[in-house]
Amino acid sequence: MGIGDQIRLFPGMKEVEELIRSKFSSDARLLREIPEYLLDLGGKRVRPALTLITAKMCGLPNLPQELLDVSAGIELIHMATLLHDDIIDRSPVRRGKTAPHLKFGEPATLLTGDFLLVRAFSLCAHLDNFIVSETEEACVYLTEGEILELPLSKQPCSVSESLTIAEKKTAALFGLAAVSGAHVAEAGDETEFALKRFGIELGIAFQILDDVLDVVADENLLGKRCGGDLVEQKPSLVNVLWLKSGSQEATEVLLSETPPTEAQVSSALQQLRSGADSRIIEEARAIADEKIAQANAALEQAVNSLRASSRLDEPSHQLLAGLIDYTVKRLR
Amino acid sequence: MGIGDQIRLFPGMKEVEELIRSKFSSDARLLREIPEYLLDLGGKRVRPALTLITAKMCGLPNLPQELLDVSAGIELIHMATLLHDDIIDRSPVRRGKTAPHLKFGEPATLLTGDFLLVRAFSLCAHLDNFIVSETEEACVYLTEGEILELPLSKQPCSVSESLTIAEKKTAALFGLAAVSGAHVAEAGDETEFALKRFGIELGIAFQILDDVLDVVADENLLGKRCGGDLVEQKPSLVNVLWLKSGSQEATEVLLSETPPTEAQVSSALQQLRSGADSRIIEEARAIADEKIAQANAALEQAVNSLRASSRLDEPSHQLLAGLIDYTVKRLR
Numbered sequence: 001m002g003i004g005d006q007i008r009l010f011p012g013m014k015e016v017e018e019l020i021r022s023k024f025s026s027d028a029r030l031l032r033e034i035p036e037y038l039l040d041l042g043g044k045r046v047r048p049a050l051t052l053i054t055a056k057m058c059g060l061p062n063l064p065q066e067l068l069d070v071s072a073g074i075e076l077i078h079m080a081t082l083l084h085d086d087i088i089d090r091s092p093v094r095r096g097k098t099a100p101h102l103k104f105g106e107p108a109t110l111l112t113g114d115f116l117l118v119r120a121f122s123l124c125a126h127l128d129n130f131i132v133s134e135t136e137e138a139c140v141y142l143t144e145g146e147i148l149e150l151p152l153s154k155q156p157c158s159v160s161e162s163l164t165i166a167e168k169k170t171a172a173l174f175g176l177a178a179v180s181g182a183h184v185a186e187a188g189d190e191t192e193f194a195l196k197r198f199g200i201e202l203g204i205a206f207q208i209l210d211d212v213l214d215v216v217a218d219e220n221l222l223g224k225r226c227g228g229d230l231v232e233q234k235p236s237l238v239n240v241l242w243l244k245s246g247s248q249e250a251t252e253v254l255l256s257e258t259p260p261t262e263a264q265v266s267s268a269l270q271q272l273r274s275g276a277d278s279r280i281i282e283e284a285r286a287i288a289d290e291k292i293a294q295a296n297a298a299l300e301q302a303v304n305s306l307r308a309s310s311r312l313d314e315p316s317h318q319l320l321a322g323l324i325d326y327t328v329k330r331l332r
Numbered sequence: 333m334g335i336g337d338q339i340r341l342f343p344g345m346k347e348v349e350e351l352i353r354s355k356f357s358s359d360a361r362l363l364r365e366i367p368e369y370l371l372d373l374g375g376k377r378v379r380p381a382l383t384l385i386t387a388k389m390c391g392l393p394n395l396p397q398e399l400l401d402v403s404a405g406i407e408l409i410h411m412a413t414l415l416h417d418d419i420i421d422r423s424p425v426r427r428g429k430t431a432p433h434l435k436f437g438e439p440a441t442l443l444t445g446d447f448l449l450v451r452a453f454s455l456c457a458h459l460d461n462f463i464v465s466e467t468e469e470a471c472v473y474l475t476e477g478e479i480l481e482l483p484l485s486k487q488p489c490s491v492s493e494s495l496t497i498a499e500k501k502t503a504a505l506f507g508l509a510a511v512s513g514a515h516v517a518e519a520g521d522e523t524e525f526a527l528k529r530f531g532i533e534l535g536i537a538f539q540i541l542d543d544v545l546d547v548v549a550d551e552n553l554l555g556k557r558c559g560g561d562l563v564e565q566k567p568s569l570v571n572v573l574w575l576k577s578g579s580q581e582a583t584e585v586l587l588s589e590t591p592p593t594e595a596q597v598s599s600a601l602q603q604l605r606s607g608a609d610s611r612i613i614e615e616a617r618a619i620a621d622e623k624i625a626q627a628n629a630a631l632e633q634a635v636n637s638l639r640a641s642s643r644l645d646e647p648s649h650q651l652l653a654g655l656i657d658y659t660v661k662r663l664r
Contacts, residue, residue, distance in 0.1 A: 144363060
């Protein structure tokens with residue numbers, strides 16, 4: 001069974017999916033239809049899966065309501081950011097289909113994002129102070145990551161700054177997912193902290209994977225055109241590394257005041273895929289590998305301490321390790 | 333001392349203002365600057381005032397942290413909706429100054445709205461279940477009210493539907509403000525419910541006042557051009573009543589597929605201010621008067637029960653009654 005199916009069938013995923021859908025209730029038709037549309041576009045639900053698998057790995061034998069609530073809340077927050085990000089990025093496509101803001105209009109899509117944030121918070125509000133304050137922190141990081149993500153032509157960005165943006169806009173929610181699961185399982189401060197670190201490092205690797213796929217992916221599998229990050233001159237790790245390499249083409253594409261032409265983007269993709277600059281992709285992969293190694297180290301630290309207290313659920317451990325492997329394989 | 337000063341100087345208002353500002357902390361410069369800019373545009377902070385005054389009227393002798401938290405949280409939610417609404421309405425002006433989305437850009441303004449929602453929820457999350465669920469309800473109503481508010485040319489709207497939109501988009505937060513104050517003061521279910529009703533009726537009257545002022549106000553005092561609701565063909569009470577009157581001009585202005593011209597708006601304002609259709613404004617005022625009467629009745633019900641248990645703080649009662657009077661006077 002592939003990792004996607006293992007995640008989909010993991011105990012609690014069905015309940016979380018139902019809980020998420022139950023939160024779309026509203027008098028306003030669009031507040032029901034837009035979230036349904038977004039959810040039906042698919043996705044692996046990797047964030048709630050991370051919470052459920054982490055909790056089980058830490059020895060939680062059942063599915064208490066608070067675990068389902070925080071898992072569903074995290075996915076609702078993620079959905080809200082997808083709706084708002086597509087508006088901000090003016091993305092025409094989401095998972096191969098018309099992006100919600102183009103299908104339903106910008107005003108309704110913006111308000112639906114707010115609606116989902118509200119639903120998420122009310123799901124999480126009754127949880128303990130630790131989870132509430134971790135949720136606030138992750139959500140603040142999300143907005144900070146997005147707001148710091150200006151086009152390279154407007155603001156220079158170092159490799160370290162690019163990784164900070166990735167940590168804030170993507171990895172913070174992965175960290176929240178993992179730490180919430182561990183906390184509900186009462187894994188203890190040290191293990192919880194290690195698993196938060198695991199989630200964050202995995203999340204950064206996921207974001208780098210996204211940046212790499214934006215260059216090298218098969219467009220049919222990606223569900224959108226390649227080169228989006230080039231067009232928007234995003235401070236993605238690939239773009240920042242390319243610019244740092246001193247390439248004249250990178251400067252022309254990424255620092256010009258006007259967006260690059262289609263011909264420029266095609267040529268840039270060609271250079272980065274198999275031309276003189278393909279080592280940029282290798283550099284990005286190497287940095288992702290470092291993050292993967294750190295994710296593995298943090299996971300092992302947690303696992304050792306769980307094993308010492310005989311609380312480790314080994315199949316869940318293997319599944320988390322499989323999630324890391326999956327990221328590594330897609331990077332190649 | 334005018335009502336504005338009485339509100340500004342009410343015990344707790346300074347602490348709430350400081351608490352609100354303390355929540356703007358962020359690594360991202362714009363997440364600090366945009367809320368500061370919005371807050372510095374002024375405003376009476378009528379929502380947190382409503383919470384503080386209601387709590388004191390119900391006999392609360394001090395300012396517990398939870399009262400300050402919910403008061404600040406409600407104003408933060410209000411600020412988030414102002415940022416998002418201005419994006420949705422493409423309003424160029426807010427309180428006589430450049431609207432935030434034009435000054436700081438749409439992406440940053442949208443994200444700042446999210447940021448403020450997150451800060452508000454984390455302030456309210458530790459409060460008791462009743463306040464959390466009332467906050468969720470009010471916020472869901474806010475988004476529903478906004479999303480139901482389509483241009484009249486796109487969707488017909490009855491008087492009753494227009495009032496429902498006003499209740500959801502404006503009055504729900506007034507109701508939340510009042511009921512939260514009463515709840516923190518442990519006023520008891522019946523009094524809390526009456527004060528929620530008071531807040532909602534007052535909020536609807538406030539929204540009708542807004543709709544009327546959009547036609548009859550002095551533009552310098554209003555801080556923006558009159559006729560915005562006509563231009564956007566909003567389902568405001570004034571517009572809905574005007575259309576219902578059968579006026580040919582109303583049909584041309586409010587139901588045409590293209591927005592009305594400047595000449596059409598000027599003529600419409602003239603008609604509604606002192607022309608044949610000035611009775612429309614009188615009709616709207618009469619409906620506001622009904623809401624004011626209901627607000628008064630709900631307030632009196634609460635006051636009688638507070639008086640019976642010797643918990644009524646009479647000066648605060650007078651201040652709430654003054655807030656109603658203030659609304660009535662501005663309507664004339």
